[in-house]
Amino acid sequence: MRRSRCVAAALMLIVLASTAASLSSPAGAAARGKLVLAWHAGLASRWLDPQEHDGTATPDNFFTAIHDGLIKNQGTALFDHPALAEKFTIAPDAKSATFTLRKGIKFHNGEPVTPQDVKFSYENYRGAKADVFKKKTERVEIVDDRTIRFHFKEPFLDFAILFGTANVAAPGWVVPEKYYKQVGADGFKQKPVGAGPYRLVRHEPGVKLEMEAFDGYYRPVNVKQLVMTSVPEGATRVAMLERGEADIIYSVPGELVSRVQKLPGVTLAPVLSGSWFLEFPGFQDPKSPFRDKRVREAVSLAIDRRAMNQAESAGFGKVSGNWINNDVQYALEWPEIERNVERAKQLLREAGYPNGFDVDWVTPLPAWYSRGERLIGQLREVGIRARMQTMERGVFFQRLQGGIKEWPGVQIIFHGIRIAGSWSFWYEAHVKCGGFNSRDRLCIKELDAKFEQYERSINPAERKKLAEEIQRAILENHYLVPVFRHAFVNAIGPRVAAQKWQDVFPTITTGYAYPWEDIKLKEQ
């Protein structure tokens, strides 16, 4: 009698203990195994600090593992997936935004994530778009121990997008105030502490990041050890995959795609990436052949988009009708443009170019020269003759920012870009007069006026309408000619559990494999 009661008591204790254990550490109990990611470029330490986000679509691969944001882009959610915040509301007048933090969330050093840390992260943010936030924010109010409210000077409709898209800006990614001040901005980049699913265990600058599952994370983390290593040479990454030294590799070189496809247990993950489109700098000049809409349309009809996709992305890219990616707010869907060489030639005849004409230069984004060559070949078939201009990457950007004077004569620029968040960022950068890349090369007055209207508007419905009108105008007038969306071809090794590649790359706003905590290894 006594013994069976002891046994029962012992059993109860065991059940209670394991329940308590599994409740308190949803991550720690299940995390097992090691996953190695071979990254295709250099590894800058400053990417580990969301406070100095440089606005490119690179740092998010790294800080999403170590840090977390109030809301973020995950899966099919463009920006509003609730993460550290379990809910949030935007005021109807768009002059404030309120976030409620989850219960019990912690930083890697055990400190709780508080609204004070959120306020610090927001106010101390010095990264891309920081001036926008600073200009528009009136104050940050800590409502209670889990609620924080941002007050704006005027309606700030883009707040949520800017706040929640990890490859645009990161003032909503929370860093521990005390620790950050203690080690300083530079020290933080060597030894970052965040609230993300993984904590950094070992950091070899430029070489490797070794991370371990954080058992205080509010979601279960599957893989215990996550290693990201920098391997700039494509063939070496493929060799690592073959040898089992890497489980996920980014950017499989085109000539090795077929080899990787044949490897047993390996899945290709051709993630849709940058959009490629043509710009006609200074087309409004009366001397430019591109001032005539028919000529621009002819160029658009001359392009064999499918062939381009096949040749440049092994067919994994996407041929869409809009130059703006469909993973941003208010992006317009537009039907694919079919190639029509005859119609293109006819349009050129009507416009007064029966024998075509010469283009001084076609300049693709360096160093994607093969697609530039293909474009030139395709244009030649309708009588438009051009040469390709090559230059170093840095020079290209400098020339872009130099404006029309850097692009004399008759030229075509073949852009390749990926911008996340909102369609308006695309417009601002590539069409607007004075825009970062467009400068003074386009300056389409009516559209700029409408865009100003869009920016001033505080009515989402009105905004959507204006957005679509502007995009339609651009596409119908062929101010910019979309070519295709190329694929960032990655590969998943046999140890990773994946029915299809989208299981490992579920987030459509990025080419990277986050959320990291969801990746599973087969033995689990």
Place this chain on the structure above:
Amino acid sequence: MWQFIVRRLLYSIVTLLILSATIFVIVRLTGDPVSLLAEAGARPEDLERIHRQWGLDRSWPVQYVSFLQNIVTGELGKSFNYRLPVSELYFQRLPNSLTLGLVATLISILVGVPAGIISAVKVNTWWDTIAKGVALLGLSIPGFWLGLVLILVFSVWLRWLPTSGAGDWRHVVMPSLALGWYFAASMLRLTRSSMLEVLGSEYIKLARLKGLPDVVVIAMHAFKNALIPVFTLAGVNMVVMVNAAVIIEVIFAWPGIGRLLYEGIFNRDFPLVQGVVVMAGFMIVGINLIVDILYAFIDPRIRLTR
């Protein structure tokens, strides 16, 4: 002897100053790093902010003085990308590069020098032809091709060696082979021509006339004399291998200085590029001094004259 060393040191300081000024100007001529790094979607305000953060809004002379100050304090400036003092990054990677450089230098010496000697002693015979063929292969086969072939054969097919990265001795084998291969060929050629020149000299003729055994003539009389230019080359080669083995380090993802330099250039990380180049300059100066001192040990003409 002291006068000699002091004078050499003074020349070295002047050389390093000129080097620092040159690299300072050249990196800045490549353009603005900030616009390269901030892609579309950035605003002019963002660029301004980064300019200020990295000290690029100051005038060139001010930046140069700051750079010199950094060299003197030993910090060598702070990398834009890594936010660490360049010296820290450099010395973090130095052991890896030294390992690779030393092993590759050893390979180049152990393969190149004996082959060069044999080829000189048996000039115009089959041995010589084979050696010259090997030298030709070594100098014309590009390092990246050889590196990738080695990975394919020894790592992917045979599964004997790991593909890349640093670790234990197995990781060093392929990169040092791919790196040392080219330099072995140049060592071979230099040793061969140096030996040939020495073997044609009068004192070797006299040594033969003394009836000395061939081994003594070659190993003692000829070899020591022929070694002198080979030494210099080995020294310079090693510095190059340690600081600028970019291709090999990129292919094998070797965490060395060459890769650091490459990424610095790619990202226009001025302080990093400047710092690495200046460090390489220091290293060359140092190695030259060591080689000169070694000469003094070997060659009494240097040791005993003013």
Place this chain on the structure above:
Amino acid sequence: MAPHTPQRSARPGGAVARLDPVLRVSGLQTHFFTFGGTRVVRAVDDVSFTLHEGESLGLVGESGSGKTTTCLSIVGLLPRAARIVGGSVVFDGEDLTRKSQRELRLIRGRRIAMILQDPMASLNPLFTIFRQVAEPAFFHQHLRGRSLRERVQHLLRAVRIPSPEWRMREYPHQMSGGMRQRIVGAIALAGGPRLVIADEPTTNLDVTIQAQYLDLLKDIQRETGVALIFVTHNLGIVAKMCDRVAVMYAGKIVEQAPVRELFDAPKHPYTRALIGSVPKLGSKEPLYSIAGQPPNLADLPPGCHFHPRCPDVLPRCTTDEPRDFRLADGSVARCWLHG
């Protein structure tokens, strides 16, 4: 002085005793084969002479006449492109042309020694004097330690180097040309040779030093009884140093005679021209030089090789190569004038 004391007594330059010759070269032919064997240079073409103990033979001629190649043929150290294709070199009764390199190495430096022309280049700059002088004794006579050191000092003293104990620790670059050439002489004597070949040993020395050096050589020869072949283009030295002279032209010996007879009555037109071209002190006549150029040894003229430049040329000289003619005063001349 040397351990190897000759059994026959040395004699002053002049009368030659009729003993077995130290060296007898008969019909030596050494050719250079270049361009894969298509081009043959007859550097030494049927050369014969004899040398007795204590005797010194002068080997005279222009550059390219074959003097040095003859000497190298004797010791068997020809460059790769050259080969002895005929004749014999009999040294102390053995034909050196039939010996292997290994056997020759035992003779070189020990029984036959050579002094080279350029004292600045003959010594290895990296080794001490001691090392370089000691080597022949070390390898041939297997001397070691103290006996080796004493031998080196002895040799250095024999070539009149002051303070040999200190000097031998020094390096060649610390010495003057004259001193270096003496050291080369010491190296030559180190093995106790029977024959010393001196290839233009004073050409690169200052005139003042030359005389001293020649005196030294003569004294050594007198003391040791060593046979000496003295290669030079300087007739004055020949007159001073040699018992007999052989004049070479285009790979052949055109005249051989005792020194007195050669200068008093040269038999071959070339010899006459050579002697005539020596400038005379105080004379105001224009310098005499031999007309024409030395022949291309790969493409020699038919008949007598000298005939294109000969002032006394006969018709026969253009077609038939002359043979040696022995003359009454002991000269041998290879010239149709005496046939």
